[in-house]
Amino acid sequence: MATIATHEPTGLHDNLAHTPDGHHHKETFLTKYVFSQDHKMIAKQFLITGMVMGIIGMGLSLLFRIQLAYPDQTFPFLEALLGRFAEGGRISPSFYLALVTIHGTIMVFFLLTAGLSGTFANLLIPLQIGARDMASPFMNMLSFWFFFVACLVMLGSFFIEAGPASSGWTVYPPLSALPQAIPGSGLGMTFWLISIFLFIISQVLGGINYISTVLNMRTQGMTMTKMPLTTWALFLTAVLGLLSFPVLVSAVVLLIFDRSFGTSFYLSDIFIGGQALPNTGGSPILYQHLFWFLGHPEVYIVIMPTFGIVSEVLSVNARKPIFGYRAMIMSMMAIAGLSFIVWAHHMFVSGMNPFLGGVFMITTLIIAVPSAVKAFNYIATLWRGNINFTPQMLFAIGMVSFFISGGLTGIWVGNAALDINLHDTYFVIAHFHLVMGSAAVFGMFAGIYHWFPKMYGRLMSKRSGYLHFWLTFVAAYLVFFPMHFLGLDGVPRRYYEFTAFGMFEEWIEVNKLITIAAIVGGAAQLIFIYNFFRSIFWGERATQNPWKSNTLEWTTPVERLHGNWPGDIPHVHRWPYDYSKPGAEDDFIPQTVPYSETISSNVPYDFGFHGDAEGFTHEFYKGNKEERTPAKD
Amino acid sequence: MSLRNKLCSLLALTLVLFSSNLLAVQPGEFGDTVSEGGGVWLTVLFWTVIIVLIGQGLVILGRVLQVYELSTEAAGTKKRIPWNAINASLFLIMLVVGLYFTFWEVKVHGALTLPAAPSEHGKNWDAMFTATLIITMFVFVVTHILLLGFAFKYRKKKGSKAFFYPHNDRLEIIWTSVPAVVLTLLVVFGYVNWNRMTNPAKQAEDPIVVEVVGRQFNWLVRYPGSDGELGPRDYKLITSANTLGVDFTTQTSHDDLMPTEIVLPVGKPVKLILGSLDVIHSAYIPTLRVQMNTVPGMPTFFYFTPTMTTDEMRAKTGNPEFEHLLYCNKICGTAHYNMAIKVRILSEPDYQQWLREQQPVYSDDMKEQLQSAQSGEVGISPENKSLALNY
Numbered sequence A: 001m002a003t004i005a006t007h008e009p010t011g012l013h014d015n016l017a018h019t020p021d022g023h024h025h026k027e028t029f030l031t032k033y034v035f036s037q038d039h040k041m042i043a044k045q046f047l048i049t050g051m052v053m054g055i056i057g058m059g060l061s062l063l064f065r066i067q068l069a070y071p072d073q074t075f076p077f078l079e080a081l082l083g084r085f086a087e088g089g090r091i092s093p094s095f096y097l098a099l100v101t102i103h104g105t106i107m108v109f110f111l112l113t114a115g116l117s118g119t120f121a122n123l124l125i126p127l128q129i130g131a132r133d134m135a136s137p138f139m140n141m142l143s144f145w146f147f148f149v150a151c152l153v154m155l156g157s158f159f160i161e162a163g164p165a166s167s168g169w170t171v172y173p174p175l176s177a178l179p180q181a182i183p184g185s186g187l188g189m190t191f192w193l194i195s196i197f198l199f200i201i202s203q204v205l206g207g208i209n210y211i212s213t214v215l216n217m218r219t220q221g222m223t224m225t226k227m228p229l230t231t232w233a234l235f236l237t238a239v240l241g242l243l244s245f246p247v248l249v250s251a252v253v254l255l256i257f258d259r260s261f262g263t264s265f266y267l268s269d270i271f272i273g274g275q276a277l278p279n280t281g282g283s284p285i286l287y288q289h290l291f292w293f294l295g296h297p298e299v300y301i302v303i304m305p306t307f308g309i310v311s312e313v314l315s316v317n318a319r320k321p322i323f324g325y326r327a328m329i330m331s332m333m334a335i336a337g338l339s340f341i342v343w344a345h346h347m348f349v350s351g352m353n354p355f356l357g358g359v360f361m362i363t364t365l366i367i368a369v370p371s372a373v374k375a376f377n378y379i380a381t382l383w384r385g386n387i388n389f390t391p392q393m394l395f396a397i398g399m400v401s402f403f404i405s406g407g408l409t410g411i412w413v414g415n416a417a418l419d420i421n422l423h424d425t426y427f428v429i430a431h432f433h434l435v436m437g438s439a440a441v442f443g444m445f446a447g448i449y450h451w452f453p454k455m456y457g458r459l460m461s462k463r464s465g466y467l468h469f470w471l472t473f474v475a476a477y478l479v480f481f482p483m484h485f486l487g488l489d490g491v492p493r494r495y496y497e498f499t500a501f502g503m504f505e506e507w508i509e510v511n512k513l514i515t516i517a518a519i520v521g522g523a524a525q526l527i528f529i530y531n532f533f534r535s536i537f538w539g540e541r542a543t544q545n546p547w548k549s550n551t552l553e554w555t556t557p558v559e560r561l562h563g564n565w566p567g568d569i570p571h572v573h574r575w576p577y578d579y580s581k582p583g584a585e586d587d588f589i590p591q592t593v594p595y596s597e598t599i600s601s602n603v604p605y606d607f608g609f610h611g612d613a614e615g616f617t618h619e620f621y622k623g624n625k626e627e628r629t630p631a632k633d
Numbered sequence B: 001m002s003l004r005n006k007l008c009s010l011l012a013l014t015l016v017l018f019s020s021n022l023l024a025v026q027p028g029e030f031g032d033t034v035s036e037g038g039g040v041w042l043t044v045l046f047w048t049v050i051i052v053l054i055g056q057g058l059v060i061l062g063r064v065l066q067v068y069e070l071s072t073e074a075a076g077t078k079k080r081i082p083w084n085a086i087n088a089s090l091f092l093i094m095l096v097v098g099l100y101f102t103f104w105e106v107k108v109h110g111a112l113t114l115p116a117a118p119s120e121h122g123k124n125w126d127a128m129f130t131a132t133l134i135i136t137m138f139v140f141v142v143t144h145i146l147l148l149g150f151a152f153k154y155r156k157k158k159g160s161k162a163f164f165y166p167h168n169d170r171l172e173i174i175w176t177s178v179p180a181v182v183l184t185l186l187v188v189f190g191y192v193n194w195n196r197m198t199n200p201a202k203q204a205e206d207p208i209v210v211e212v213v214g215r216q217f218n219w220l221v222r223y224p225g226s227d228g229e230l231g232p233r234d235y236k237l238i239t240s241a242n243t244l245g246v247d248f249t250t251q252t253s254h255d256d257l258m259p260t261e262i263v264l265p266v267g268k269p270v271k272l273i274l275g276s277l278d279v280i281h282s283a284y285i286p287t288l289r290v291q292m293n294t295v296p297g298m299p300t301f302f303y304f305t306p307t308m309t310t311d312e313m314r315a316k317t318g319n320p321e322f323e324h325l326l327y328c329n330k331i332c333g334t335a336h337y338n339m340a341i342k343v344r345i346l347s348e349p350d351y352q353q354w355l356r357e358q359q360p361v362y363s364d365d366m367k368e369q370l371q372s373a374q375s376g377e378v379g380i381s382p383e384n385k386s387l388a389l390n391y
Ligand code: HEM
Pocket: A170, A299, A300, A302, A303, A345, A346, A364, A365, A367, A368, A371, A406, A407, A408, A410, A411, A413, A414, A415, A419, A422, A423, A424, A428, A431, A432, A435, A436, A440
């Protein structure tokens, strides 16, 4: 029910970079839905593009799962679908590798980096810190369009004669550098590099924007230590991305040089296709260092936003403050910092100096400490809560479960000595699909269910959400848990079939189980898609604050104005987690409520006072002894 | 609604009509292209119809539940479906079933994993594996009991209120330092082992040296021969006869052996010198806990000592076909999955016997071929790169 009346801004806050000053009256379809500069619309663009990419990525994985489970059966529909890549109804070995490569690239970069950060940073940062829009809405729009073109280029590589890039999502040279090494390293790889290059531009544009918005555009009273953890997480994610993606640019540029201009950054002493190449002096290990210098922070770029989302969702739905707010911030900062000095744990057996392996093992296992703190704090948040099982709460709990499971195997692979026998096996696949493919995806689902009303003004169906969660939760464990055991039997990843030597044949039955679970899990996503799109148009209308939440985004009208708040931007007086505070009327106190209105529930801690409550005084408590020590139940 | 129902029954009808047809269609029965195309689309249609029907069923179920809720509400009983309790209970069920599933997995699929390592450092690996498994399993189980148990226990109930508990410094210090201590132990344990396994300064003197070189898509093996020294090699010298590009002008290369499998004596330290001719590969012998990437332009190394012969392993595992295989474990091209070589561990006398049977590569034959290659008659043609196994 958007009425123009509520649209009209009255007094405007002075920290605006962008005001709803009436130019949206002339808004056309093109400026509103396509080249939009409104952060909420851009968030939706990122979300839907990311979801489409996610569905495609999932489809690709189902294709190669079919190959793994039924290596000697033919599937005519595959040929109908894929043509020359699946002649006779069987996926060809080189196309299998193309599938795993593009699956990995899409999921890591397009869904879980751009789709996740792009959606929630755009949607939530301005809303939660009290800003009318991003620092630079124009750059924000560019960020989306670079991303969109990157998606098109990546998908376009399926139409290349020789097929898309097929050297794995990490595209290690020389395999990725030499077209004669694998068909996908021809034009397909060029497309991959162009796409990733565009993608990085998009990330940098977005990241600069997120960081400057958080640092400069917080509303009055919104100090850094009153920011919701979601914003903290998205902010730190942007910092990580901004510092690490440029290093990937250098890796990519040097690879482009090696491929197209005859340089030898990564190439040395190669005899391939009956020919000795002239390159000498390069090092393939250099590429790995550059790649993983991004690559490890990248995995935290993927999980960190969901830390924020899950903190918020758990707290709102348990009706309890997040446990250890400051510890949560500190652990995220520790993770962010440490994530820059652990990259070589992906290279323990790459041939680098073993001494380095030892050092990186130490740093790697240190990073598990703040990760553990986060898990414990989540559990403590549930303790003695009053848990309301909305779909987002289910997904948030599921995320914590997957994060624990996957984090624990991180301790295995982070141990250099153990990694000797685990590296590049299905154990690693299990590890990162639990933390990334499950935990991060569940965090993203939690965010979508939770903030759907802020995007579309309606609610998603809860019952579909329940079904979606339970099917996906069970399926994900059925898919990824058995993979640990394949890894412990030494089954290498990226194998087209396990039957070549007869050693891994016993795992084919397990592969069938995994594939069937994956298909069921995939089907469960149809429920989500249906629910999502149905709810956009026909969902139950949302109220302004459907989850009884404290954060600022729920003080904006349901109509989602350009500029966010019809009048002044609200001021902030307290931290965002005053849920179920003793002495308060409701079980939540929004951030906009000043302490002077909540005398009965204030506690000395609210004023940063740690000591003995008896000695505490504050202007609100002028001599009244009773009120000085409230909240003792 | 009614339109949808009609559509639905139409789909059901199509399904019935086609399904008898479809079920008869077996893979491989698609003889001519016409029926092939038809068969494909039938299959696609079949599955679309199934999915739509299931979806329709779910939608109807949802409607029924909604109607039920509305009617109970109207009747004033206020008895809505207790979704909160249902979800909470499902978490409890999930906890029990999940823990059972975990132990079932460990028991059933765990039994399919690698046998105890027949190598010196592999024993350390196994010990570390066990320690890490116990610690992480313990944490896994405890945290899940807490997580899912709390989810059940603290579900929203009538009149209940959450406990305002924003932080507890002491608790947080405890659960920061306990993992820190446990991880320190694991780090120390791991560091010592890693150092012992990989630090060249810590390895036994006078190991048996074997060079293993990966290329698309097989492994080439070279033993130094009686002089105990490998001849130098240069990738520019590679020809179809001299697959490794060994420099046969040097004396040390003349006795080099190039067998088609890796054979090692039991109980003797081994130093693998690893190399690659084209892209990165990885020499991976999971049964022996050996892995190291092979990198073009840079030799890499791995040291280990087998402690059991292949025959002993066969007896021990009860598998008469047991073999150690060296796989390629770094994506290296189309036939990456099909690139393994056998590793046989023999008793010392058998090994000596085997060694005696090997002929140096620098045979008269080779000499001739090299000469003709030099005079340009045999161009450098690619080696046979068929996907055949090399054992
Ligand atoms: C407890 C903290 C963690 C530790 C100690 C850890 C450690 C490791 C190590 C050592 C590897 C390399 C394994 C190998 O290739 O042999 C690895 C791989 C990986 N990890 Fe983690 N990890 C942790 C958490 C995470 C998280 C939170 C994510 C993502 C959300 C993640 C994503 C990945 C990915 C994607 C890979 C595989 C990359 C590839 O080879 O394709 N990890 N992890």
